[in-house]
Amino acid sequence: MDGSGRARVAARRLTRRHRGRSRRALARGRGRRRGRIRDRDHPYVARARFGRPGRQPARGCQPACRIECDGGAGGTRFRDPRRRESHGVPLPTSPGAAASRGRDRRRGHRRRASRHHRVGAGPPVSRLARIARRASGVxxxxxxxxxxxxPAVVLVFLPGWWAYGATAVWFVLWLWLVSSDLGESVGEGDLHVTRTVPVKLSIGVGNPVKLHIVNHSSLTARIAGRETPPAGFAGERAISPFEIEPHGEAEIALEFTPPSRGAYSFGDVGIRTLGPFGVAGRRFDLPAAQEVRVYPDITAVTGYSLLARKGALHEIGIRAARFSGLGTEYESLRDYEPGDDYRDIDWKATARRGAPVVRRFEAERSQTVVLAIDAGRLMTPRVGPLTKLDRSVNAALLLAWLASQAGDNVGLLVFARDVEVFLPPRKGHKQFLRTLEALYAVEGRVEEPDYAAALRFLAMRVTKRSLVVLFTELVGTEPSRRLLGVLGGIAPRHLPLVVTQRNAEVERVATAVPDSESDAFRATVAQDLLHDKAAALRLLAAHGSLVLDVEPEALTVAAVNRYLEIKARGRL
Incomplete structure (x- = not known):
């Protein structure tokens, strides 16, 4: 067989051997590599590669090894695949060589990926920065x-090199103590904290806050820390040192007093853990951020309810209503107490028992109580821990609860220059919850209240005779004159109760003995303010309005007592 015949036979064998392999896979080097023609112009080589002149090979039919022709009598011959050439890609000689080239290819890919990462994501973090980051938590x-x-005390008496040697030994011992404590201290990932707070915090009173800490490690956790309440909350923030056994848990009870109503946020809990020697430990923050809402004093409502069930309302200053209701339905009999009306004595029951007995009648129900709150500038001053507006809101909330429990309709009106909030009078517990949410959002405004517009708005929407409890403040003759003119218009239909708060500071200045000329002027101004307020209250009382002027701390109790008295006397 001549040279051309041998070339055609070799081409057929190579074609059958690699049939079914895609040209793309062979070009990428998967499987055995595609052979390359050394001399495309040679007729036998071209025919061996393409089968026939002028015809493209079928898909996947590519030779897998090198074919060359020496152009002489020897004809076509096959090259050794292990021979390397700069212009071709030889077949791998062994699995080890292929694996070596694969490793080189992967290393190059990693180098390129690292270079792309440096370009896109910035310079990598240095080892020194990582060490500093870890040391920041120590x-x-x-x-x-x-x-x-x-050792400083002892090293003074050691000569020369002995001092240096002792210092080095002590420093190594100190490092060992520090590293031992760090190794035995609990890390951030081993502790979990959960904060429990009331759903509705109350303003001006202590609210319980509990921290539940769980130790998930096999080490004893020696913990000290610090709570992070919102700014302005009064209470102890530091957490005293304590221990938690391995895989144990502990609960810490704290108490905070909010200064005002609104939405606030607790932060993370700062934790410090120590080792057994107490030399070193770790410092970190446990995530525990939480949103809370501060409402009016809800604890007064719950406390009143509890004391009412116990019959111990006198403990908070609530006086029993010793006035018989003017209703028509008989309720019960009770022993006579000083202050009871003689007309209510049941003489037949008194004769049978031998002691005075008084009849009690069921008070009228389904009456209407409207709580009107002035949110103007005179209600914004802070008296003690709370503002006058906050104290009025607390008293209004307890009155709303009492009226709801008594079966009365409760309405709400909050105003300054304009009417801010209005709830039509309704009865039931849902109305109390609406009142609570409305009082939560009440804010004081630095503007003069418009009594005429607010009470005219109320008179147009509430036509049934109602008890209008107006929480306001009177300073000077002009506001008193405006209020008197408005209340005189609604008094025939409604029963107004004006509630104001006394100013202890003004009373102190008015009664103090002046030491200088400026003190004398201040005392004169304070006396004029008190005189004008007293005259305005007397004038309101003379025109048919009920008046209540008390200390800010006693506002809630005094308002409740007056409401109970009005209900018992049947003034509505």
Whole structure:
């Protein structure tokens, strides 16, 4: 067989051997590599590659090894595939060589990926930065400084190199103590904290806050920390040192007093853990951020309800209503008490028992109570821990609850220059909850209240005779004159009750003995303010309005007592 015949036979064998493999896979080097023609112009080589001149090979029919022709009598011959050439890609000689080239290819890919990462994501974090980040969470106690300074007393008496040697030994010992404490201290990932707070916090009173800490490690957790309440909350923030056994848990009880109503946020809990020697530990924050809402004093409502069931309302200053209701339905009999009306004595029951007995009648129900709150500038001053507006809101909330419990219709009106909030009078517990949510959002405004517009708005929407409890403040003759003119218009239909708060500071200045000319002027101004307010209240009472002027701390109790008295006397 001549040279051309041998070339055609070799081409057929190579074609059958690699039939079914895609040209793309062979070109990428998967499987055995495609052979390359050394001399495309040679007729036998071209025919061996393409089968016939002028015809493209079928898909997947590519030779897998090199074919070359020496152009002489020897004809076509096959090259050794292990021979390397700069212009071709030889077949791998062994699995080891292929694996080596694969490793080189992967290393190059990793280098390129690292280069792309550096370009796209910025410079990598250095080892020094990582060490500094870890060291920022290390906490050294004052005991560590004391232990480190102890050799200074002895080293003064050691000569020369002995001092340096003792210092080095002590420093190594100190490092061992610190590293031992760090190794035995609990880390951030081993502790979990959960904060429990009331759904509705109450303003001006202590609210319980509990921290539940769980230790998931096999080490004893020696913990001290600090709570992060919202700004302005009064209470102890520090957490005293305590221990939690391995896989144990502990609960910490704290108490905070909010200064005002609104939405606030607790932060994360700061934790410091120590080792057994108390020299070093770790410092970190446990995520516990939480949103809370501060409402009017709800604890007064719950406390009143509890004391009412116990029959111990006198403990908070609530006087029993000793006036018989003017209703028509008989309720019960009770023993006579000083202050009872003689007309209510049941003489037949008194004769049978031998002691005075008084009849009690069921008070009228389904009456209407409207709580009107002035949110103007005179209600914004802070008296003690709370503003006058906050104290009025607390008293209004308790009155709303009492009226709801008594079966009365409760309405709400909040105003300044304009009417801010209005709830039509309704009865039931849902109305109390609406009142609570409305009082939560009440804010004081630095503007003069418009009594005429507010009470005219109320008179147009509430036609049934009602008890209008107006929480306001009277300073000077002009506001008193405006209020008197408005209340005189609604008095025939409604029963107004004007509730104001006394100013202890003004009373102190008015009654103090002046030491200088400026003190005398201040005392005169304070006396004029008190005189004008007293005259305005007397004038309101003379025109048919009920008046209540009390200390800010006693506002809630006094308002409740007056409401109970009005209900018992049947004034509505």
């Amino acid at each position: 906490h050294l106690t004052p005991r560590a400084a004391l232990v480190a300074a102890l």
